Amino acid sequence: MVELVLIAKDLHKVYDDGTYAVKGVSFSVAEGEIYGLIGPNGAGKSTTLRMIAGLIKPTRGEVYVDGLNVFEKPVVVRKKLGYLPEEAEVYGRLTGYEHLEFYAKLYGVEDIEETVKYGVELSGLGDRIYDRTSNYSKGMRRRLLLAIVLMRKPRLALLDEPTSGLDVYGSVRVREVIKKYVRETRSAVVLSSHNMLEVEYLCDRVGFIYNGRIVVEDKPSRIIERYNVSNLEEAFVKAIEGFEKK
Amino acid sequence: MIGRDISVLLDKELKDLWRDRKTLITTIILPLVMLPLLGIVSLALIAQQPVNVAIVDLDSTRSTDPLLNLTVDSRWLVDNLTYHLHKYGYNVLLANSTQVVSDPDVDVVVVIPEGFSRNATSLKTTAKITVYRKAGYQSAARAESTIHSIVSVFSRNLSNYKLKALSKLAGINATLSALRNPVQAYTELVTVHGVPVSIEVELRNAFARILVLALSFVVTPAASYVIDGIIGERERKTIELLLVSPAPLSHIIYAKMIAATILGIIAAIFDALGLVTYIVLASISYGANIGLIIDYKLLIIHAITAFFTILATITIALPFITRTRGIRSASNVAGIVTTVGIVFFFTGFMIDYVKLSPEILYPLYIIPYVHSILAIQTYMLGYIYRSLLHLLFLAIVSIGLLVFTTKTINSEKLLIAPP
Ligand SMILES: Nc1ncnc2c1ncn2[C@@H]1O[C@H](COP(=O)(O)OP(=O)(O)OP(=O)(O)O)[C@@H](O)[C@H]1O
């Protein structure tokens, strides 16, 4: 039997200003699985990920990580979680290395040295890791952030547009890192993306999220089959068009 | 362990602060250099303000009273005034007519009227001198008081001469002071417990008042640091990664508050050092004994007071800071809190809070700044125990308030700016 790392049950979110951003999202992710959330701008991807990360409270619904409720056991669950925000930034006056050290200590990992070493490797920044991040390019900062999130080998990694702002080489590298990471650690990953190529390449399963609801969910190959198109991008467009007509 | 994540967070904050040279320079170098510099510059500027004094001698005569064998020449007074005013750096010009009063370039005019020497020598009349001072200039007021003291010395000498001559005529042996000031008051400076003290204690008290005033300089940098630390993390998009960590939000905020307070106390120490430097420089030019004015225990009390004053200020501002949209509106809110503090410290500079009646003072106890002021004022009066009590109260209030207010903030509110 496959072990489910994440169970999201009927998540709803109404923001303080009345925006009904997520209207009943349910899905689960198994060990060693990469799940892709795709959808147009404003569909509710980031809101969903933030609820799973325990950053914002769902108006309704529950989130379980390894069977533990995110809001009832925050400290235990947060240690199991890695979350890369869509628009995260780093501290300009600290070096990349100091970031890795800081977050390793903050999470109270057992072997700080080993964790940081793995982080340096994940970042692929080489000697630049000892530079202050104010000297980094956007892509370098994004890679550092990804390393911060993954170096602890969290059971569940939530990656909100992990390759946003990266060039082709950077994106390819990050995809390799994610793929290798899941193979090695058997962790579960949920990622959101606007890049269908990326999703098709990386994800074992995808959920089309539209207007706060998951409207299609399956293996990429099966979705392509179902819509009778040649790639995920076309399937996506077709699916969305179908819903816009409704 | 509860403390571990705070120390990790604090370590990061301090690293960041240490590398934030702009903030450090403005809180350390600025008071250390600016306060003495301002003092020197203002002293130098005082000397640089040209004040033009005109003397009009409408008398220009010499009179002698044969009975007293006393001679007075109005030109003697003119020479006296000219000599001393020159010595203090005033420009003196001699004029022939009172027309000179209408000259805008002339700040002070001394008019010696006709009949001056006659009236001054007489036993029946007084010689009157008119000093015209242009309103609105501090420097003119200083020149005026110099003129008055020169005239009063001149007058005392005349009076002494007259008294001596009269007692000689009367054939009596009198002491001058018995005639001039038969009744005199003396002051003995003592502590609240009646122990005699030297004049330096008064100077030390003046220094303590300035320290109270200096508290107003330290609350502002600390408040801006907290704002930048909390709202800035949101605006620079570093906060999300921090909030998702296992560290509770309260610990994240504690670490920032501690860092801000450390910054504040650094500011307090350097403000005090700046003041000390200023006093040293000032007293070198006045030739007073500084060693007695600077009380190191007072500086320690000041530093502790500053610590908790800052903590109380940023704690009061905290719930507002975390509920505002951006750095600017947060600064406005913090500005209101720090202004309240500054107003109180100004009153502390002028009012002896210790002297207020209980009906007025006790209600004021709810304001933390009142305890900051009282901690310093009671210490200066020798009530060490009361001073510590006020510090303790300040500590309990600021820490209690901090624990309470951090509980009212949730990470969702902090992450998402209010619309
Ligand atoms: N803090 C907020 N307050 C109010 N409404 C919000 C807030 N954040 C997001 N929303 C709204 O919620 C909806 C979903 O936003 P969300 O950021 O989850 O979308 P997304 O799928 O991540 O979009 P994108 O692809 O642009 O990142 C949008 O309508 C958005 O305007």
Ligand SMILES: [Mg+2]
């Ligand atoms: Mg998003």
